[in-house]
Amino acid sequence: MKQKYAVVILLALILASGLTSFKSFRATERVVAEDMACALTKALDQQHSDVISSDTIRVFNSYLKLDELRGNAVLAVTTRQDGLRCEPKCAAATIFAMSDQRPASVLWTMALLWAFFCFWHYRKQVSLVAFGGLAYAEAEGRFYDAKGQQVKLTPMQQQLMEMFFRSESHQLSKTEICEALWPKKDDANDTLYTLIRRLKPIIEAHSDLKIESDRGRAYELKVK
Known part of the structure; x- marks a missing residue:
């Protein structure tokens, strides 16, 4: 409401x-x-x-x-x-x-x-985790940019961004991501690469963040 x-x-x-x-x-x-x-x-x-x-x-x-x-x-x-x-x-x-x-x-x-x-409901809704100009509303499960506009993400992109925000270092290993997103897939490296490639421009367009690869073993969400 x-x-x-x-x-x-x-x-x-x-x-x-x-x-x-x-x-x-x-x-x-x-x-x-x-x-x-x-x-x-x-x-x-x-x-x-x-x-x-x-x-x-x-x-x-x-x-x-x-x-x-x-x-x-x-x-x-x-x-x-x-x-x-x-x-x-x-x-x-x-x-x-x-x-x-x-x-x-x-x-x-x-x-x-x-x-x-109403106080409880809206206080819960405005519980945000902010990083690099991007805010994650945990109660809603949505990301917002600095202007308060929702950032449209696919389900997989959403899951990956939630993982980045829940990580204290904002860094995730490839193995960690693949096991969480594609637990039944033996080799999800190509799928992960495609996901990261399509997610990067969205994040960079709506925030001061970028996704960097750490020698092909991990990915890190960093401030530009």
Whole structure:
């Protein structure tokens, strides 16, 4: 999967979780406001007065239908153009705690898991072994030049280049190459020569490397 698509999916999950959380909060906020308004109306009707006292608060709490509001909802006096007015208040943290955040939590968890997966996946992909202007992406099994363009190789050329890159000295004996690439062939010298002859111009065109022969006994990948 391309990196931009992974980012789009991650952003979509984050946005969906945020919207789901906000929607649940707003729905709970409306329910809380209705419950508090109803409880306040009943409390004021019972005491036949707009004056707030400790009894008003006690009666107000007794009329609350939501158990979570009792002890958390408060009565406040606000100044209006027509005088003082009593209004119920509740902290946003309390409303958030009362709201159903399970769907949002699931989406947040999915977003985090996706983020960790993408981080692991793309970190693994960018694990490169570079030498002489040529880079080998082990996770992909591909070679790239200095411009980031993939170097097209045949399966045999690919295998041989992987052997060169995995060798600490970047040197391989003819016997070592033949046994690895043509294990069932008694004499693969001519085949190896042809493979090297066709591989050389490709490597030299895409990097600062060249393949040199060591007295016909070994081949070495060297920087020009």
